[in-house]
Amino acid sequence: MIRLRDITRVYATGETAVHALSGVSLDIGRGEFVAIRGQSGSGKSTLMNIIGLLDRPSSGEYALGGRDVARLSEDARARLRGGAFGFVFQSYNLLPRMTALEQVELPLIYQGTPDRRRRAAEALVRVGLHDRIAHRPTELSGGEQQRVAIARSLVVDPLVLLADEPTGALDTATGRDLMTLLTGLVEQQGLTVVLVTHEAEVAAYARRAVRMRDGRVVKDSDAPVAAGSAR
Amino acid sequence: MSALDAFRTALRAIVANRLRSALTSLGLVIGVSSVIVLIAVGQGTQRGVTDRIRGLGTDLVFVEPSAEATTSQTGSLAGLAQSTLVQSDATAIAVNGIPGVAAVAAQVAVDAQAVAGPENVGVGIVATSSAYAEVRDLEIRSGSFLTAVHDEDRALVAVLGARVSETLYPGLDPVGQEVRLSFVGGRITLAFTVVGVLEEQGGASEANDQVFIPLSGVANRLRVLFTPTGDLRVTQIDIQTESGADEERVKEDVGNLLLFLHDTPEPDFVIQSQDDLISAATEVSNTLSILLGSIAGISLLVGGIGVMNIMLVSVTERTREIGIRRAVGATAGDIVKQFVTEALTLSLFGGVVGIALGIGGSLALDGRELGGQAMTTLIQPQSIAAAFLVAAVVGFASGSYPAYRATTLDPIAALRNE
Ligand SMILES: Nc1ncnc2c1ncn2[C@@H]1O[C@H](COP(=O)(O)OP(=O)(O)OP(=O)(O)O)[C@@H](O)[C@H]1O
Numbered sequence: 239m240i241r242l243r244d245i246t247r248v249y250a251t252g253e254t255a256v257h258a259l260s261g262v263s264l265d266i267g268r269g270e271f272v273a274i275r276g277q278s279g280s281g282k283s284t285l286m287n288i289i290g291l292l293d294r295p296s297s298g299e300y301a302l303g304g305r306d307v308a309r310l311s312e313d314a315r316a317r318l319r320g321g322a323f324g325f326v327f328q329s330y331n332l333l334p335r336m337t338a339l340e341q342v343e344l345p346l347i348y349q350g351t352p353d354r355r356r357r358a359a360e361a362l363v364r365v366g367l368h369d370r371i372a373h374r375p376t377e378l379s380g381g382e383q384q385r386v387a388i389a390r391s392l393v394v395d396p397l398v399l400l401a402d403e404p405t406g407a408l409d410t411a412t413g414r415d416l417m418t419l420l421t422g423l424v425e426q427q428g429l430t431v432v433l434v435t436h437e438a439e440v441a442a443y444a445r446r447a448v449r450m451r452d453g454r455v456v457k458d459s460d461a462p463v464a465a466g467s468a469r
Numbered sequence: 470m471s472a473l474d475a476f477r478t479a480l481r482a483i484v485a486n487r488l489r490s491a492l493t494s495l496g497l498v499i500g501v502s503s504v505i506v507l508i509a510v511g512q513g514t515q516r517g518v519t520d521r522i523r524g525l526g527t528d529l530v531f532v533e534p535s536a537e538a539t540t541s542q543t544g545s546l547a548g549l550a551q552s553t554l555v556q557s558d559a560t561a562i563a564v565n566g567i568p569g570v571a572a573v574a575a576q577v578a579v580d581a582q583a584v585a586g587p588e589n590v591g592v593g594i595v596a597t598s599s600a601y602a603e604v605r606d607l608e609i610r611s612g613s614f615l616t617a618v619h620d621e622d623r624a625l626v627a628v629l630g631a632r633v634s635e636t637l638y639p640g641l642d643p644v645g646q647e648v649r650l651s652f653v654g655g656r657i658t659l660a661f662t663v664v665g666v667l668e669e670q671g672g673a674s675e676a677n678d679q680v681f682i683p684l685s686g687v688a689n690r691l692r693v694l695f696t697p698t699g700d701l702r703v704t705q706i707d708i709q710t711e712s713g714a715d716e717e718r719v720k721e722d723v724g725n726l727l728l729f730l731h732d733t734p735e736p737d738f739v740i741q742s743q744d745d746l747i748s749a750a751t752e753v754s755n756t757l758s759i760l761l762g763s764i765a766g767i768s769l770l771v772g773g774i775g776v777m778n779i780m781l782v783s784v785t786e787r788t789r790e791i792g793i794r795r796a797v798g799a800t801a802g803d804i805v806k807q808f809v810t811e812a813l814t815l816s817l818f819g820g821v822v823g824i825a826l827g828i829g830g831s832l833a834l835d836g837r838e839l840g841g842q843a844m845t846t847l848i849q850p851q852s853i854a855a856a857f858l859v860a861a862v863v864g865f866a867s868g869s870y871p872a873y874r875a876t877t878l879d880p881i882a883a884l885r886n887e
């Protein structure tokens with residue numbers, strides 16, 4: 239479903255150019271649960287942003303469901319991003335002052351979906367927050383806030399959920415609960431999840447492990463296609 | 470993002486920052502309301518002045534000494550001594566058969582102090598003839614106006630304006646009573662018998678504060694009125710034209726007659742109709758309106774800059790929010806829509822409150838005394854429309870630039886922003 243070929247991302251910072259990604263090729267199929275690990279600065283977040291259409295590769299090819307998305311217009315990328323991807327960040331990234339329900343409704347507003355309230359409430363039920371619907375971020379625990387973020391990314395029925403260190407700010411027990419939730423979504427509802435983490439224990443929930451170093455994929459536990467073309 | 474959703478989002482942001490939103494709108498509230506109030510005051514003043522000129526009578530043409538001829542103020546005897554007009558001019562105009570002339574009255578206007586018993590009040594003296602009531606359409610409440618007999622007998626009689634009577638003889642009918650008038654700072658004081666009281670004239674009319682006496686009667690006591698040739702100096706000649714008469718023709722004929730009588734090639738007098746006075750006054754008050762309007766316009770502009778300033782701050786503060794919205798699918802256009810709608814909502818809110826305050830303020834000021842004069846305000850629908858339009862434009866403009874700035878933000882950097 240996701241097909242990346244020789245993706246590079248170069249940041250021009252002053253005199254020197256930073257090669258955040260220097261030729262990543264990766265295929266991710268529907269229903270996969272992938273964990274990406276690697277040292278700090280190895281390009282994990284950069285890769286996630288490119289997959290999620292928040293960022294554009296400097297070169298390389300990106301096909302999503304057979305469609306070339308590397309050269310889409312800014313607006314088309316925004317619409318596709320909102321409908322095909324759900325982001326979960328380490329720092330939750332909820333809007334202050336909004337209730338959980340309003341947070342989850344947000345992507346639907348931009349997609350122009352009808353019946354928003356009901357769908358948002360359903361998504362909150364799916365992450366086990368049916369009794370926190372009217373709570374604002376300051377009235378929720380870290381784990382609960384992260385569940386709201388997951389509900390927000392689930393509400394549009396995304397192709398892929400992209401989670402960049404989702405347990406990074408949570409204690410071990412809460413992190414486990416969250417991983418159990420994600421695993422359940424993959425196994426019972428066929429969700430595709432790409433997860434970035436530093437923790438081996440968290441990565442162990444995934445069925446496939448990708449390791450990155452210096453902007454390259456250096457190890458892929460299950461790469462029938464990527465194995466051939468990867469350097 | 471639908472317009473309704475954009476509006477809801479804007480409203481939520483505005484309500485979330487209630488105090489700031491209120492302060493932002495305040496600039497526009499003040500700007501819009503002051504535009505409406507100041508223009509209403511300007512237009513009301515204009516209406517007041519034109520009403521007062523209309524209140525002088527109907528179809529009037531005034532002859533006065535030209536400005537070069539009188540260096541001193543009207544109302545003083547020194548000014549009177551320099552007047553180029555004489556009573557025989559008025560007689561000539563009346564008897565010369567100029568077509569369109571209905572009635573003529575010459576007058577001397579001087580200031581005086583009127584005293585009756587313990588009461589005393591500053592009044593304008595109009596020393597004139599019995600024709601004056603007809604020329605100026607004056608109505609009598611009690612007694613009579615000056616008569617031809619009074620003119621003939623050089624009588625020392627007086628007709629009081631309504632307010633003068635009310636001040637000197639509160640609640641009484643003064644006909645038959647004695648009133649003393651003192652001129653030239655009290656150096657000449659004469660006793661007059663009251664023969665009549667005027668009906669209260671329309672609010673703006675000066676006749677309410679005047680006292681009318683026969684010019685023939687006072688002339689003997691005020692020698693300064695006589696010219697070396699034994700004529701009487703006057704300060705003004707009022708001509709009532711027949712209704713429907715060509716006032717321009719009357720002005721020209723009267724002018725030619727006076728040029729001949731005064732034996733000068735250049736006029737030493739000015740002839741103006743009521744319409745001339747009204748258009749001169751309108752010109753002055755239009756200038757005043759424009760001036761007031763521009764001052765108010767500047768405050769509206771400052772209000773607009775306030776909105777823009779707050780919106781810029783708001784974009785900077787909400788960088789992370791913008792990043793989050795982009796991440797969940799907002800296009801750059803959606804972000805623009807959100808911020809423009811927010812600025813527009815704030816501005817239109819300020820505009821509506823400003824209009825309400827402006828109308829309320831104008832109504833509250835209407836009829837209030839200001840510097841001893843009753844103020845009139847006339848609310849202009851155009852100024853309301855213009856103020857509202859400016860508020861809308863200000864809202865749009867002050868939302869657009871910050872919104873554009875918001876779209877130049879890199880969503881990833883915006884998300885990282887703490
Ligand atoms: N906007 C940017 N401008 C310049 N360099 C950048 C920018 N964003 C990332 N980089 C660089 O790109 C490289 C990869 O960054 P990235 O955030 O993808 O790393 P990461 O693997 O997610 O690290 P971490 O585990 O610490 O989150 C780093 O060397 C970083 O300094």
Ligand SMILES: [Mg+2]
Nearest residue numbers: 282283284402
């Ligand atoms: Mg990272």
